[in-house]
Amino acid sequence: MRLSAIGRTAVTATLLIAAAACGGRDSGGGDAQATGATGGQCAGQQTTGITDTTLKLGGIYPLSGPASAYGAIPKGIKAYFDYVNAEKGGIGGRKVEFVVRDDGYQPPKAVEEARRLVEQEQVFALFQTLGTPSTTATWDYTNQQKVPQVFVATGASVWGTDTAHPWTIGWQPNYVSEARVYAQFLKQEHPDAKVAVLYQNDDFGKDLLGGFKNAIAGTGVTIVAEQSYEVSDPTVDPQMRNLAESKADVFLNVTTPKFGSQALAADAKNTAWNPLHIVNNVAASITVLKPVGFENVQGVVSATYYKDPVDPTWADDAEMKLYKAKMQQYAPDADPQVPYHAFGWAVASSFHKAMEAAKCPTREGLRDSVRNLQGIQVDMLLPGVKLETGQGDGFPIESLQLMRFKGERWELFGEVIDTRKEFGPLTG
Numbered sequence: 319m320r321l322s323a324i325g326r327t328a329v330t331a332t333l334l335i336a337a338a339a340c341g342g343r344d345s346g347g348g349d350a351q352a353t354g355a356t357g358g359q360c361a362g363q364q365t366t367g368i369t370d371t372t373l374k375l376g377g378i379y380p381l382s383g384p385a386s387a388y389g390a391i392p393k394g395i396k397a398y399f400d401y402v403n404a405e406k407g408g409i410g411g412r413k414v415e416f417v418v419r420d421d422g423y424q425p426p427k428a429v430e431e432a433r434r435l436v437e438q439e440q441v442f443a444l445f446q447t448l449g450t451p452s453t454t455a456t457w458d459y460t461n462q463q464k465v466p467q468v469f470v471a472t473g474a475s476v477w478g479t480d481t482a483h484p485w486t487i488g489w490q491p492n493y494v495s496e497a498r499v500y501a502q503f504l505k506q507e508h509p510d511a512k513v514a515v516l517y518q519n520d521d522f523g524k525d526l527l528g529g530f531k532n533a534i535a536g537t538g539v540t541i542v543a544e545q546s547y548e549v550s551d552p553t554v555d556p557q558m559r560n561l562a563e564s565k566a567d568v569f570l571n572v573t574t575p576k577f578g579s580q581a582l583a584a585d586a587k588n589t590a591w592n593p594l595h596i597v598n599n600v601a602a603s604i605t606v607l608k609p610v611g612f613e614n615v616q617g618v619v620s621a622t623y624y625k626d627p628v629d630p631t632w633a634d635d636a637e638m639k640l641y642k643a644k645m646q647q648y649a650p651d652a653d654p655q656v657p658y659h660a661f662g663w664a665v666a667s668s669f670h671k672a673m674e675a676a677k678c679p680t681r682e683g684l685r686d687s688v689r690n691l692q693g694i695q696v697d698m699l700l701p702g703v704k705l706e707t708g709q710g711d712g713f714p715i716e717s718l719q720l721m722r723f724k725g726e727r728w729e730l731f732g733e734v735i736d737t738r739k740e741f742g743p744l745t746g
Contacts, residue, residue: 359677359678360677360678360679360680360683363678363680363681363682363683364464364680364681364682365679365680365681366440366441366442366681367440367441367442367443368412368442368679368680369412370411370412371408371411371412371413372412372413372414372415373408373409373412373413373414373415373442373673374414374415374417374439374440374441374442375414375415375416375417375441375442375443375444375445375669376416376417376418376419376432376435376436376439376441376443376444376445377392377395377416377417377418377419377444377445377446377447377448378418378419378420378421378428378431378432378435378444378446378447378448378452378456379391379392379418379419379420379421379446379448379471380420380421380422380423380448380449380452381418381420381422382420382422383422383423383424384423384549384550384574384576384577385423385448385449385549385574385575385576386423387574387575387576387603387605387606387658388448388449388471388574388575388658389420390605390652390656390658390659390662391446391448391471391658391659391661391662391665392416392418392446392662393649393652393659393662394645394649394652394658394659394660394661394662394663394664394666395416395445395446395662395663395665395666396416396418396648396649396662397644397645397648397649397652397659397662397663398644398662398663398666398667398670399414399416399666400644400648400649401644401647401648402414402670404648409669409670409673409674410673410674410679412679416445417435417439417441419431419434419435421452423449423451423452423549424452425451425452425454425455425456426455428447428449428451428452428453428455428456429455429456429459432444432447432456432459432460433459436459436460436463436465441465442466442681442684443465443466443467443468443681443684444456444460444465444466444467444468445468445469445669446468446469446470446471446665447467447470447471447472448470448471448472449471449472449522450472450474450520450521450522450525451520451521451522453467453470453472453474453477453486454474454521457483457485457486458483460483460485460486461482461483461484461485461486464485464681464682465485465681466485466681466684466685466688467485467486467487468486468487468489468669468672468684468685468688469487469488469489469665469668469669469672469688469714470486470487470488470489471489471490471665472488472490472522473488473490473491473492473493473496473522473525473526473599473600474488474492474493474521474522474525475492475493475494475495475525475529475744476521476525477492477712477713478492478711478712478713478744479712479744479745480712484685484689485685487688487689487707487712487714488712488713488714489665489668489714489715490599490623490715491599491623491713491715491716491717491718491737492525492713492716492744493522493525493526493529493598494525494526494528494529494532494744495529495713495716495718495737495741495744496526496529496598496599496621496718497526497527497528497529497530497533498529498530498533498737498740498741499621499718499720499735499737500530500533500570500596500619500621501530501533501534501537501539502533502735502740503619503720504534504539504568505534505537505538505539508539508567508568508594509537509538509539510538510539511538511539511540511567511568511594512540512542512564512565512566512567512568513534513539513540513541513542513566513568513569513570514541514542514543514544514545514561514562514564514566514568514569514570514593515527515530515541515543515544515545515561515569515570515572516545516546516547516554516557516558516561516569516570516571516572516573516577516581517544517545517546517547517570517572517573518546518547518548518549518572518573518574518577519546519547519548520549522572522574523546523572523573526572526598527544527570527572530570533741542564542566543560543561543563543564543566545557545558545560545561547573547577549574551577553580554573554577554580554581554584555580555584558580558581558584558585558588559584559588562588562590562591565591566593567593567594568593568594568596569581569585569593569594569595569596570596570598571595571596571597571598571601572598573597573598573601574600574601575600575601575603575605575606577601578597578598578601578602578606579601579606579607579609579610581597582595582597582606582607582610582614582615582618583609583610583614586610586611586614586615594617594619595615595617595618595619596618596619596620597618597619597620598620599620599621599622599623599718602620602621602622602721602728603656603657603658604626604628604655604656604657604727604728605656605657605658607723612723612725612726615723616723616724616725617722617723617724618722618723619720619721619722619723620720620721620723620728621718621719621720621721622700622718622719622721622728622730623699623700623703623715623717623718623719624657624660624661624664624698624699624700624703625637625638625660625664625698625699625700626657626660626721626727626728627641627642627654627655627656627657627659627660628655628657628726628727628728629727629728629729629730630727631730636697637697637698638698641654641660641663641698642654645659645663660698663698664696664698664699667696667697667698668694668696668705668714671691671694671696671705672684672687672688672691672694672705673687675687675690675691675694688707688714689707689708689712690707690708691705691706691707691708691714692706692708693705693706694706699715700717700719700730700734701734702717702734702736703715703717703734704717706738710743710745711738711743713738713744716736716737716738717734717735717736717737718734718735718737719731719732719733719734719735720732720735
């Protein structure tokens with residue numbers, strides 16, 4: 319979730335900073351020492367930020383700025399950790415502290431906050447840095463410091479194909495695979511579709527658009543108009559007017575929440591243009607659609623991989639019941655119906671599983687665990703969607719299901735699509 323570029327910001331850290339931030343590979347990080355890591359196969363590995371009873375994580379989100387809608391995610395994460403701490407004794411007997419920083423969706427600020435979390439807060443790992451631009455700006459630094467940067471909240475394909483940054487890994491389905499799902503849908507249901515595309519002018523937007531172009535190559539589906547926007551733009555109304563002139567019969571909306579809502583509203587206002595509207599997953603929250611008016615977004619198509627708390631399909635689902643009850647208990651000011659909260663719960667549960675599977679309670683142990691996930695079931699994910707990584711596959715989740723907005727909620731349709739099996743592995 320997601321989202322992109324302003325170019326890669328390389329951060330150079332000195333050896334002195336590395337030693338101070340990571341506690342060195344032999345020092346154990348001073349007081350933050352997990353005694354279980356002092357011998358055997360774990361000997362000499364980093365234990366900064368983790369003890370036998372505590373585990374400290376740091377997250378970076380746009381709590382302010384143009385992508386502030388994603389600020390709901392850490393509320394779901396914190397509710398999960400508070401629940402696990404209070405009722406399950408933590409993760410592996412360790413109470414989790416989750417420190418959240420605001421980067422305003424600005425890459426330079428993300429770098430600043432990453433350094434603060436690593437060097438001052440002495441976190442064990444960065445758990446979730448949201449956005450392609452912020453993660454791109456920070457991953458050189460985190461990998462130089464040998465600090466896990468796990469389950470980043472962005473679907474850029476590079477997190478799973480890059481081999482130079484082993485400490486960084488994504489979580490959600492990558493944008494190229496998501497684009498393949500939309501392309502397959504159009505090839506089957508609208509084989510002669512003429513598509514107009516609005517996309518964010520950064521690595522996020524270009525990743526999804528590029529994947530879509532590759533997926534429709536050689537078919538009857540064609541792109542007849544493209545318009546981009548900058549995250550600093552006040553509105554996308556001019557772009558939408560230009561796209562409407564194309565008379566395309568499909569509109570592919572590749573945006574983050576603020577601009578996704580604007581594009582949906584502009585589409586609804588222009589009664590002379592009525593394309594099939596496809597909105598990418600990261601802007602498909604009901605909180606994006608509601609301001610536009612549910613009556614104006616009927617039939618919009620998207621894709622998802624986790625359970626929607628608004629969908630009555632999951633009314634009697636044990637995990638959904640648990641989630642709603644614990645959100646009310648540990649985050650009473652946060653509406654459990656908001657999907658971004660459920661996203662946070664799901665990714666926190668995924669971290670829980672990955673940490674429990676680690677052979678060593680160390681940074682190296684977590685790094686290795688998230689890259690060797692074998693059919694891990696996370697109950698907030700859709701049935702059939704599991705965490706799976708391994709040699710040459712750095713994408714934890716690669717399955718999606720299409721959904722269509724009807725009434726006041728999304729309705730799933732078709733089957734869960736395992737993009738690995740359907741389209742083959744994604745390589746760099």
